[in-house]
Amino acid sequence: MESFSTDVETSVSTSVPTGELSAAARAAVAEGIPAETRRGYAGDWQRFTAWCARTGRRALPATGDTLTEYLTHLKTEDKSPATMDRALASIAVAHAAAELPKPSTVGARRVLKGHERERKKSKDPRRSPRRAAAATPPVLRKMVAATDTTTAIGRRDVAVLLLGFALAARRSELRLLDWADVAEVEEGLAVEIWRPKVNHEGPLGVPYGSNPATCPVRALRAWRHHLIETGRPPAGPLFLRIDRHGRIAHPMRRNGKPIGDPTGRISGEGIGDAVARAAARADLTAPAGLLPDLPPRWSGHSLRRGFATAAKQAGKDLIETGRHGGWADGSKSLAGYFDQARIWDETNPLYGIGL
Secondary structure: OOOOOHHHHHHHHHOOOOOOOOHHHHHHHOOOHHHHHHHHHHHHHHHHHHHHHHHOOOOOOHHHHHHHHHHHHHHHOOOOHHHHHHHHHHHHHHHHHHOOOOOHHHHHHHHHHHHHHHHHOOHHHHOOOOOOOOOHHHHHHHHOOOOOOOHHHHHHHHHHHHHHHHHHHOOOHOOOOOOHHEEOOOOEEEOOOOOOOOOOOOOEEEEOOOOHHHHHHHHHHHHHHHHHHHOOOOEEOOEEEOOOOOEEEEOOEOOOOEOOOOOOOHHHHHHHHHHHHHOOOOOOOOOOOOOOOOOOOOHHOOOOOHHHHHHHOOOOOOOHHHHHHHOOOOOOHHHHHHHHHHOOOOOOOOOOOOO
């Protein structure tokens, strides 16, 4: 897939004058958007431009009417509200990258709100947002207990699970960690982590865990020792891909051409796969309750949500939790996780009233 910046440049060159910004400058602006967000926007933008071509509408600059018609089209396909909202965001970013005024979204937002209401009123759980299940400490203990840590992939996966939880890391942040970013100190680990969405100065502290089996410090130490024992230098990417034969950072090819990160760095999808594998080993993927065909959704985001849930359950401060996990102050997503974790804590008004 072409990059989002390339897609926008192509649309600009065929639709409107490019102004004074060079292609390099437009690409640099696009680079300011996190890579995973850019990939999502690229798909959204391609779908929007393809729809415009089919319907004889102009993608760039787009009109408010075009956006309203496009959101209506997505509604008829029963796309999720989150998908529709991201589509609007990708169109807005494309206009900003092309230095064009953003089209009005008043009509499109009304379509989106109406679609949200319809889905809620239907009470169909299959039309509800499929959030990642929360990998809280009790869940992590089950995942770790079911993992064979005598293997390379087992040691790596346990270190991914526990350090990812301890940092409340996005999978893109976790995969970018290098050896030099994580220093073992007397108290535990001092981690320099790159947060693309917030400004962060200085390292994060990850103390020793009270349970050795689920201690992120010990898990990472075991993984690092394994790498050194297999002859890898203590430098470069911290987490590496491992193939089904147990080969670490083995070169990959497709149709005779090299693919994957040449350094062997794990991909974001690899982080998510590690979580899903651990859940399957621990029998956490079986459907339950009233939704026999909707099993829990385990992904890389499960670690981040699990951290937020556990922090709320432990009575931690919302702001301090957010700053440790890289959420912006006032984050709606973090507040939502806290709200979801709050239904069974002491703030529930049913506790203590003698029912």
